[in-house]
Amino acid sequence: MGKYIFSRLINMIPTLFIVAIIVFLITRMIPGDPASVMLGPQASREDVEALTEALGLNEPIHIQFLQYIGNLLQGDFGVSLSYNQPITDLIINRFPNTVVLAVSALIIAFMIGVPAGIISASKQNSLIDYSITTISLIGVSMPIFWLGVMLVLYFSVNLGWFPATGMGSMDDGFISYLKHLILPSITLATIPTATFARITRSSMLEVITQDYIKTARSKGISEFIVISKHAFKNAFNPLLTVLGLQISSLLGGAVLTETIFSWPGMGLLIMDAIEKRDFVVVQSTVLFIALIFVMVNLVVDILYKVVNPKISYSTNKGGTK
Amino acid sequence: MSDTLLTVENLEVQFRSGSSTTKAVNGVSFSLNRKENIGIVGESGSGKSVTATSLLRLIPNPPGKITGGRIVFEDKDLLRLSDKEMRKIRGNEISMIFQDPSTSLNPVYTIGNQIVESIKTHQHLNKKEAKEKAIHMLELVGIPEARKRFSMYPHEFSGGMRQRVMIAIALACNPKLLIADEPTTALDVTVQAQILNLMKDLQHSIDTSIVMITHDLGVIWETCDKMLVMYAGNVVESGTVQEIYDNPLHPYTWGLLDSQITESVSSEEELNAIPGSPPDLSLDITGCPFAARCPFAEEICLKKTPEMIEAAEGHFTACHFQTKEHRLDRKEGKVHDRSNIKS
Numbered sequence: 001m002g003k004y005i006f007s008r009l010i011n012m013i014p015t016l017f018i019v020a021i022i023v024f025l026i027t028r029m030i031p032g033d034p035a036s037v038m039l040g041p042q043a044s045r046e047d048v049e050a051l052t053e054a055l056g057l058n059e060p061i062h063i064q065f066l067q068y069i070g071n072l073l074q075g076d077f078g079v080s081l082s083y084n085q086p087i088t089d090l091i092i093n094r095f096p097n098t099v100v101l102a103v104s105a106l107i108i109a110f111m112i113g114v115p116a117g118i119i120s121a122s123k124q125n126s127l128i129d130y131s132i133t134t135i136s137l138i139g140v141s142m143p144i145f146w147l148g149v150m151l152v153l154y155f156s157v158n159l160g161w162f163p164a165t166g167m168g169s170m171d172d173g174f175i176s177y178l179k180h181l182i183l184p185s186i187t188l189a190t191i192p193t194a195t196f197a198r199i200t201r202s203s204m205l206e207v208i209t210q211d212y213i214k215t216a217r218s219k220g221i222s223e224f225i226v227i228s229k230h231a232f233k234n235a236f237n238p239l240l241t242v243l244g245l246q247i248s249s250l251l252g253g254a255v256l257t258e259t260i261f262s263w264p265g266m267g268l269l270i271m272d273a274i275e276k277r278d279f280v281v282v283q284s285t286v287l288f289i290a291l292i293f294v295m296v297n298l299v300v301d302i303l304y305k306v307v308n309p310k311i312s313y314s315t316n317k318g319g320t321k
Numbered sequence: 322m323s324d325t326l327l328t329v330e331n332l333e334v335q336f337r338s339g340s341s342t343t344k345a346v347n348g349v350s351f352s353l354n355r356k357e358n359i360g361i362v363g364e365s366g367s368g369k370s371v372t373a374t375s376l377l378r379l380i381p382n383p384p385g386k387i388t389g390g391r392i393v394f395e396d397k398d399l400l401r402l403s404d405k406e407m408r409k410i411r412g413n414e415i416s417m418i419f420q421d422p423s424t425s426l427n428p429v430y431t432i433g434n435q436i437v438e439s440i441k442t443h444q445h446l447n448k449k450e451a452k453e454k455a456i457h458m459l460e461l462v463g464i465p466e467a468r469k470r471f472s473m474y475p476h477e478f479s480g481g482m483r484q485r486v487m488i489a490i491a492l493a494c495n496p497k498l499l500i501a502d503e504p505t506t507a508l509d510v511t512v513q514a515q516i517l518n519l520m521k522d523l524q525h526s527i528d529t530s531i532v533m534i535t536h537d538l539g540v541i542w543e544t545c546d547k548m549l550v551m552y553a554g555n556v557v558e559s560g561t562v563q564e565i566y567d568n569p570l571h572p573y574t575w576g577l578l579d580s581q582i583t584e585s586v587s588s589e590e591e592l593n594a595i596p597g598s599p600p601d602l603s604l605d606i607t608g609c610p611f612a613a614r615c616p617f618a619e620e621i622c623l624k625k626t627p628e629m630i631e632a633a634e635g636h637f638t639a640c641h642f643q644t645k646e647h648r649l650d651r652k653e654g655k656v657h658d659r660s661n662i663k664s
Contacts, residue, residue: 216427218412234427309474
């Protein structure tokens with residue numbers, strides 16, 4: 001097991017390297033240069049050139065890339081051009097906010113989506129099954145930027161229940177913090193909730209026709225235990241895969257949600273950085289998210305073993321199964 | 322306490338799919354005394370497994386439904402019990418083991434967990450006592466190093482060992498009735514005999530009756546006291562094993578006997594098989610369900626459904642030509658001549 005984890009960690013390096021190259025190239029393709037954005041439209045040509053030179057942006061692109069990678073290898077994410085702060089600090093400030101949002105969304109999604117899928121499967125072809133399937137189909141197809149705006153319009157503007165934007169501070173009390181959190185996390189949770197419901201349903205449907213479910217029923221245990229213990233644990237594997245993918249997509253989906261609600265997380269940081277042509281911030285934050293992505297996938301692969309005792313890990317080529 | 326453990330009267334089970342209704346079991350009746358074993362034999366689709374599963378009310382509903390009849394266990398009419406009362410019977414007074422031990426144990430729980438679950442559902446034992454009881458059961462069914470095996474998963478056992486575990490689960494609460502749905506079909510031939518012997522041994526030590534579902538007449542000769550021969554959802558012959566072994570009456574039973582592979586079958590000859598296949602049970606059948614495949618069928622067989630009649634002492638069969646007064650001559654081996662039927 002230790003060997004397996006080690007080889008998986010080694011395998012991450014090329015993945016992250018490729019992500020770094022792609023992000024580096026894409027950011028350079030965005031029209032506009034950071035120096036003129038930073039100095040504003042009134043700046044003189046000389047000032048802009050001087051700043052460009054000072055930022056090291058006149059170097060050939062491959063030299064810039066090598067410098068960037070060199071710094072990364074020393075654990076240095078670089079310094080933001082626009083904030084004038086080490087990017088590590090920016091990430092340390094912003095990432096916990098994104099985590100709070102993503103985790104709340106994930107909890108909502110799991111608490112609603114999974115039971116909905118289980119109910120749907122155990123009452124297959126009933127009215128409640130059709131309702132859940134229809135609602136979750138709408139859920140997965142919902143554009144979340146639109147949903148976010150609608151929620152703000154109704155609950156913040158019309159009803160005034162929740163603040164429209166920003167992140168409350170714990171200093172104003174937990175209630176205020178929670179109020180700020182509710183709309184963004186519901187918005188972010190929509191797609192994962194619907195996805196969990198759909199995956200849980202199809203996975204449960206497959207499991208409940210298995211012989212061991214008949215065995216469980218023949219023991220005289222209650223239907224609730226048959227479903228929640230015997231069926232659900234077997235139906236959990238596909239759900240775990242989707243869970244891993246959803247965590248990553250929550251971090252990605254957070255860009256939209258954070259922008260709508262001005263939530264000061266990683267997503268908003270990336271959006272700002274793109275507008276300001278702050279290449280270094282974009283590169284480093286995207287790379288950081290990629291790192292989170294591969295780590296989550298590794299954790300998921302390890303969890304498979306916990307859920308399914310049949311899976312064993314061999315170390316050859318880092319393959320699973 | 323009466324000696325009758327189980328009485329099944331006119332059991333009917335139907336499966337609905339879309340607009341068609343399949344009559345899987347069509348009026349099956351039998352009774353079983355304590356410590357007695359009954360075998361139900363028939364080919365695939367004859368309704369034998371559905372009959373067995375109905376006894377525990379485990380037919381998946383929808384699409385399946387018990388549409389008629391009575392199942393009386395001791396003095397309880399099982400079809401009238403609430404779900405909760407039925408659960409008290411399942412695994413406790415009536416247990417079941419299934420055909421394929423590789424799929425009938427839950428792959429994600431240890432076998433210990435699965436036995437303990439059954440014990441704790443019906444008996445007031447604490448965790449430790451339940452574990453000891455479970456280990457005792459594993460030893461009883463002949464699992465070596467039971468204590469160590471207790472915390473192993475089903476995939477770490479061979480097929481025969483898994484079936485032993487299933488038997489341990491089924492017998493953990495000393496049930497009065499054990500329903501065995503083709504318990505040896507999925508096993509190696511060498512293991513089959515071991516499992517049957519184990520079941521017979523344990524039956525004597527805990528006084529259980531067995532309903533043995535099989536398509537293998539040999540299993541019935543080995544283990545049962547009485548038997549039913551089922552065809553297309555109907556019982557076509559019933560009686561004591563001894564009587565049917567010595568004096569089989571129904572042409573379908575003859576077909577089953579002839580299609581057994583015995584020492585006398587040489588490798589040169591074609592195997593004897595009953596020509597054709599069972600009727601589609603979603604269509605109404607007029608006449609004898611076996612008529613279309615029966616070498617003795619005549620016009621009456623296509624028109625009139627034969628009743629179960631007592632053709633010999635304690636030996637019932639449903640055939641127009643097998644009565645106390647009249648008997649058919651059994652032609653052993655292949656019988657393809659169907660010229661006597663005008664259709």
